[in-house]
Amino acid sequence: MDVVFYLSAVLVIHEKRYWYLLPVVFLATMNRETGGLIPFLLLPSPIRNRWRKDLLLVFISTAAIYCMGFVLLRIIYAPQETLEPYGISIGYEMLVYNGGRRVTWENLFGMLHILPIIALADYQKWPQEVKHNFWIMIPLWVVIHAFFSIMAETRLFLVPSLIVMVPGALSWSIHAESGGK
Numbered sequence: 001m002d003v004v005f006y007l008s009a010v011l012v013i014h015e016k017r018y019w020y021l022l023p024v025v026f027l028a029t030m031n032r033e034t035g036g037l038i039p040f041l042l043l044p045s046p047i048r049n050r051w052r053k054d055l056l057l058v059f060i061s062t063a064a065i066y067c068m069g070f071v072l073l074r075i076i077y078a079p080q081e082t083l084e085p086y087g088i089s090i091g092y093e094m095l096v097y098n099g100g101r102r103v104t105w106e107n108l109f110g111m112l113h114i115l116p117i118i119a120l121a122d123y124q125k126w127p128q129e130v131k132h133n134f135w136i137m138i139p140l141w142v143v144i145h146a147f148f149s150i151m152a153e154t155r156l157f158l159v160p161s162l163i164v165m166v167p168g169a170l171s172w173s174i175h176a177e178s179g180g181k
Helices: 002-014 018-031 033-042 053-077 092-100 102-112 115-121 128-148 154-177
Strands: none
Touching (some): 002 128, 033 128, 102 154
16 A cells, blocks of 8 residues: 555656645555655655745645654554564664575565666666655665664565656666667
8 A cells, every 4th residue: 555655645746736645645644654754755856946835834734644643543542562573673673683684685686676776777867756756765765664674575665666766767768768869
């Protein structure tokens, strides 16, 4: 479902129907915590190089929906204990666990394969929206998941792959087919 919510958010932003992000963020928050990055896709970019009042209001509203939904659902209504997968504490211990396991890197390579290489090979030709999403999503996504989840469970990386790497790779292949024009 994360993929559906993020793809919906990117489509809504691309179509400049920003207010539709409110129900998308609400539903994403009810689903999982990972929807928390959706409001940040509205941050100013080369395309939206400054805050407009409506974007600022939508950003604040979606961030508030996420925060309130997270607190109400996961802390007040149905409190959840902090999970320690395989008995590993989240934080530094999880980072060491993820970084030091061969299976983590094998699984990530098995899932991503050469997609990041193909995508990043022609980064300069990416559409501005994809570049923007790259800088918003990839660093935060990787750091958050390195400290808080088992990275060998590669399904966790489907969202950034589909939001950033696939469009980046496709823009590279389209550019190559057109003879570099």
